[in-house]
Amino acid sequence: MLQQAVGDIGIVGSLRPFTRQVHIPRDCHDHRRADSLTSLNTSYSNPLLVGTAIRAQLEHEVPQDLPLEKDFREDSAYTITDHVHQLHASLSKDPRTLQLITSLISHLHAFARETQFTHSEWTKVVAFLTRAGKESTDFKNEFVLLSDCIGLSALVDEINHPKPLGCTESCEPGPFYTEDAPEIPSGSSLAKAGTTGEAMFFSGTVKNLKGEGIKGARIDVWQADGDGIYDVQYPGRTEPNDRGRIVASPDGSFNYRGILPTAYPIPSDGPTGDFLHLLEGRHPHRASHIHFTLKAPGYDDLTTALYPSHSPFLGTDPVFATKKSLICELVEERNPDHWSEMGFKEGEVQGGRVWVWKYNFVLATITEVEQLQRARATKAL
CATH class of the missing domain: 2.60.130.10 (Aromatic compound dioxygenase)
Known part of the structure; x- marks a missing residue:
């Protein structure tokens, strides 16, 4: 279930449906159906809004949803970093988890800005991490090796x-x-x-x-x-x-x-x-x-x-x-x-x-x- 998948990192909020008005264009082929749906108060269980896979996952548990109230732009006072932090702060229930995730994201985003990280470089990093996962075994964990070789393991130990x-x-x-x-x-x-x-x-x-x-x-x-x-x-x-x-x-x-x-x-x-x-x-x-x-x-x-x-x-x-x-x-x-x-x-x-x-x-x-x-x-x- 979705709660089990993400609950461990503290981002599942209270389990209640989020409902909203759905707008259907007037030029829809069936105007009567459009008129009836315009004012329909729907939820995540509505097949017009949510696909089969998600409906199956959310049969018993529904995550919080929040409206998008502000645009985020890199050249503005409200960046994607601010938006990610605001979302997590709104949903997370565990202070330590929120602290770890917020700090990690802050440093990763700062790294991308400081180095002007290119999409090509990002692609190579993703491929590197994907390969590390595929080549890890019970006897050779590439992620542990990488942590060792950048000094992270020694730092955590200290x-x-x-x-x-x-x-x-x-x-x-x-x-x-x-x-x-x-x-x-x-x-x-x-x-x-x-x-x-x-x-x-x-x-x-x-x-x-x-x-x-x-x-x-x-x-x-x-x-x-x-x-x-x-x-x-x-x-x-x-x-x-x-x-x-x-x-x-x-x-x-x-x-x-x-x-x-x-x-x-x-x-x-x-x-x-x-x-x-x-x-x-x-x-x-x-x-x-x-x-x-x-x-x-x-x-x-x-x-x-x-x-x-x-x-x-x-x-x-x-x-x-x-x-x-x-x-x-x-x-x-x-x-x-x-x-x-x-x-x-x-x-x-x-x-x-x-x-x-x-x-x-x-x-x-x-x-x-x-x-x-x-x-x-x-x-x-």
């Missing part, structure tokens, strides 16, 4: 997940998180035997702003392998790899063995890839990283990623997820005696080294985040 100064910054989780990561003891390996890549040892702590370890913090880890491929991208995947869930020790510490991740490209064979090619210097290659989600009672959940300082593309990451505070200096451990102390067995270390990665996560309490959100909201007024 707005919605503010962190007090001194806390670990957040970033988007990306598309490769799964619910089937195994729970492993601290000190175990995330990588299955035979996984491509150089050996890595990660040790970390989870603390609060007071420097206190957070006992029982749960750390969810997932990453690509040494070929830059996630386990879910391999055909015939039967079990998780390069991912796991760890519970921090009473002092907030944890560690695990794994594979050093490498850089990899985001999908670039669709409209988003074409968008990147439009701008010289843009590329689809993500910097190397490991994803983390940390949770603890009383603390705000943190989803973030860490990046090795030796990775390429730190400054040109296509989804704008790299932040200086999340870049880490890694150490190459070449002493075999130290490898065994980390839990590596003979033959597990390839290339004559283990990459040692350390990071101290700092979580904010829910109260600290709420205070920051209130302060930002007050400042925005």
